[in-house]
Amino acid sequence: MVDHPPTHPRVGVGCLVWKDGQVLLIRRGKPPGYGEWSLPGGSQELGETLFEAAEREVREETGIIARARSILTAVDNIVRDADGTLRFHYTIVDVTADWVSGDPVPGDDALDARWAPLSECEQLVGWEPLKQVLRTAFRDRP
Structure with missing residues (x-):
């Protein structure tokens, strides 16, 4: 049951942080996707650019300093209950970033954080749209 269903989509940002041919993953500590492996990210705040949001979320969730x-x-991440009630509606903009400093330590909304090559991403990540994003990112990486 949804206490307050969304009235409009929210802008979210996911950040693909690169270091030595691997990307940074977090295990989500809150819905949607609690317990699932994902990219660090979250809601864009009012007055914040997408790049600022990506860098802030990476820092808050993992302690890593990255440059978008x-x-x-x-x-799109649109989640409904079994009865069809809308629970979440996010438009997620995925941003690429380069690692600057730090080691991944879970914080804020993350239960865990780690670097992973594509082969591990394929095993850890369950949400098919994110798997497609990761495949594209690894394929197109310069």
């Missing part, structure tokens, strides 16, 4: 550099893609 480009927009990779956008995906």
Whole structure:
């Protein structure tokens, strides 16, 4: 049961942080996707650019300092209950970033954080739209 169903989509940002050919993953500590492996990210705040949001979320969730550099893609995350009631509606803009400093330590909304090559991403990540984003990112990485 949803206490307050959304009245409009929210803008979310996911951040693909690169270091040595691997990306940073977090295990989500709150819905949607509690317990699932994902990219660090969250809601964009009022007055914040997408790049600022991506860098802030990475720092809050993992302690990593990263510099956002480009927009990779956008995906919809629309979640409904079994009865069809809308629970979440996010438009997620996935941003690529480069690692600057730090080691991944889970914080804020993350239960765990780690670096992973594509083979591990394929095993850890369950949400198919994110798997597609990761495949594209690894394929197109310069």
